[in-house]
Amino acid sequence: MTIDKLPNLGLGLGLRGEHFNHILEHKPAVDWFEIISENFMDSGGRPRHVLDQIREHYPVVMHGVSMSIGSTDPLDFDYLKKLKQLSTEINPVWISDHLCWTGVLSINSHDLLPVPLNEGTLEHIVNRIQVVQDFLERPLIIENPSTYLAFQHSDIPEWEFLNGLVAATGCGLLLDVNNVYVSAFNNEFDPIEYIENINHQHIVQMHLAGHQHCGDHIIDTHDSPVVDPVWELFRLAWQKTGGTSTLLEWDGNIPDFDTCHAELLKAKQYMNGLVGDIDLATPTDERDLAVSNPIDFMVTKVANSFVK
Amino acid sequence: MYLDQSSKLKTASAQLNEIQSWMQTQLLHPSELTKEETETYIKPSSKLTARQHLAIYQRSYIARLRACMQAQYTGLSYALGPQIFDQFTDFYLNNHPSKSYTLGDLGDQYAHFLAETRPDKDETVKETWPDFMIELAEFEYLINDAFDQKSNEDIELVKTENTDQEFKLLPIFHILTYQFPISVFYKAVINDHQPELPQMQTSYTILLRKNYQLGLFEINEGQYHFLKHFESNNSVRAAKSYMVNHFGIPAKKMDLFWKEWRQAWIEQGFFQVNL
Known part of the structure; x- marks a missing residue:
């Protein structure tokens, strides 16, 4: 399979445990759902039971956080076998993960750590994507992560690095528009140049999310509405791609389903119209100690699962 | 110095490894x-x-x-x-x-x-x-x-009219004992009752999963031993005999206990039909 066979699924939401009952009961008019792959690998409890019901009604995509495609550790084939097993069982439309590493020496930091962007890393990751794609027997979709530092050893812009991965492997891209904004602020590059130059034909999916602006840096918290500059970048990306599957992630302070859905549907306002001058400034948020990729992303709240 | 492609990759990989190890x-x-x-x-x-x-x-x-x-x-x-x-x-x-x-x-x-x-x-x-x-x-x-945990939840729960020979514990069924009232304390915490730390007191608890929901039930010492024996032998008759022989409970009294426990545990969904 090549990525040009992958469909535009429309507007989707990240599937979260807080919304299970609402989705099962109301079958809301969402086009598709994205799951965190690791939450359902080796899983035999209620989350997996609910997923099996949801996928009878909605297309589902698998989004991973532990492939560690940029690590110098050997690829973890036990992990990949479980990933493939899950994909065989639930038949996702595609499988994605991040341009990152999560650890070395067999350790998992459970963070999406940045890679140095240079020719050597590019070749290293190209080789690994090819191995993964051969193993999974499908293209891998790679997402740009939110990053909080730049390495001295980086000499390629991230969009160019991603284009290099695409050219060498045929992989797809998951363009996280919020991550572009966050990384651009933190590492002082131009997000508009990024979106204008990334390979639009290979963007299979886009992500939207909220973040926390801490004044001198921004943390990708997924715990609030999407800010206006990110919507404007989304408008630009929508125009450049001609429209592609778009998904809202909301992982901290998760509101009720209808609030998340309403935030997602705002995307429709940005699918048309001319791209004007984009004001990239956003107000500073005074909350303390933001953590990227909040834990709700990856942990099930077992205490809520008892018989009342 | 000229480096061929493989050497260049090795050098780049060593540099990447150094950066990742350091970070x-x-x-x-x-x-x-x-x-x-x-x-x-x-x-x-x-x-x-x-x-x-x-x-x-x-x-x-x-x-x-x-x-x-x-x-x-x-x-x-x-x-x-x-x-x-x-x-x-x-x-x-x-x-x-x-x-x-x-x-x-x-x-x-x-x-x-x-x-x-x-x-x-x-x-x-x-x-x-x-x-x-x-x-x-x-x-x-x-x-x-x-x-x-992976488990078959497609089971038929025991009803009053089933015979004792048809009883089998649920697939996910833990018979637990602790030196402290752990389960009572835990339930108080998750229900936001802000409990005091408990004194040492032996406790007996059942943790089960039914229809993908967990359940916690307090039991007494006799029930603990009965269920442990039943878990090993899957026989109500053998568990009753064990209680009679090891704890000196008169057989008729054990029958009365079982009648009471049977009804309560059917209502709480401890047993599936042993097909």
């Missing part, structure tokens, strides 16, 4: 780095120094894993208090960094770790509070495991 060490074991040391790898920006950029990852690493441990060990975090819990957690993570693809495994060594590091480990006379904390940690890990 991971700084996440797991942060040290006082000089400006020069940090800037060997990380670029400063106009807003933040290289150390400040790195610190964002350092802070997120420990905060994320603490939050995960607090989610998995709600009762223990309450019992120790969040600050002490975080200190134990930091020490634990320092000794047992995650090696799993899933955060679900993060606390799998926690009870063992608490036992190994209890402050009175080498004392002849031991305090009781570490025993409580260790038992609570074991219990909470078991709950997490039972919640997501």
Whole structure:
């Protein structure tokens, strides 16, 4: 399979445990759902039971956080076998993960750590994507992560690095528009140049999310509405791609389903119209100690699962 | 010097490995780095120094894993208090960094770790509070495991009219005993009743999963022994005989006990039909 066979699924939401009952009961008019792959690998409890019901009604995509495609550790084939097993069982439309590493020496930091962007890393990751794609027997979709530092050893812009991965492997891209904004602020590059130059034909999916602006840096918290500059970048990306599957992630302070859905549907306002001058400034948020990729992303709240 | 493609890749890989090893060490074991040391790898920006950029990852690493441990060990975090819990957690993570693809495994060594590091480990006379904390940690890990365990939930529950020979325990059914009233304490915590730490008192508890929901039921000592024997032999008759022979309970009285237990446990859904 090549990525040009992958469909535009429309507007989707990240599937979260807080919304299970609402989705099962109301079958809301969402086009598709994205799951965190690791939450359902080796899983035999209620989350997996609910997923099996949801996928009878909605297309589902698998989004991973532990492939560690940029690590110098050997690829973890036990992990990949479980990933493939899950994909065989639930038949996702595609499988994605991040341009990152999560650890070395067999350790998992459970963070999406940045890679140095240079020719050597590019070749290293190209080789690994090819191995993964051969193993999974499908293209891998790679997402740009939110990053909080730049390495001295980086000499390629991230969009160019991603284009290099695409050219060498045929992989797809998951363009996280919020991550572009966050990384651009933190590492002082131009997000508009990024979106204008990334390979639009290979963007299979886009992500939207909220973040926390801490004044001198921004943390990708997924715990609030999407800010206006990110919507404007989304408008630009929508125009450049001609429209592609778009998904809202909301992982901290998760509101009720209808609030998340309403935030997602705002995307429709940005699918048309001319791209004007984009004001990239956003107000500073005074909350303390933001953590990227909040834990709700990856942990099930077992205490809520008892018989009342 | 000319480098062929394979040598270039090896060199690049060595450089990447050096950067990743250095950064991971700084996440797991942060040290006082000089400006020069940090800037060997990380670029400063106009807003933040290289150390400040790195610190964002350092802070997120420990905060994320603490939050995960607090989610998995709600009762223990309450019992120790969040600050002490975080200190134990930091020490634990320092000794047992995650090696799993899933955060679900993060606390799998926690009870063992608490036992190994209890402050009175080498004392002849031991305090009781570490025993409580260790038992609570074991219990909470078991709950997490039972919640997501693979199991066949497509079962037929026993009804009153089924014969004793048709009784079989649910696929996920744990018969537990502790030195402390662990389950009662845990339920009080998750229901936000803010319980006092309990005194030592042997407790007997059933943890089961039915239709993907967990259930906790307190039982007495006799019921514990009856169910343990039933679990081993899958025979009501044999379990009753065991109680008569080992605890000197008159057979007629045991029949009366069973009649009462049978009805209560059918209502609580302890048994599936043994097809």
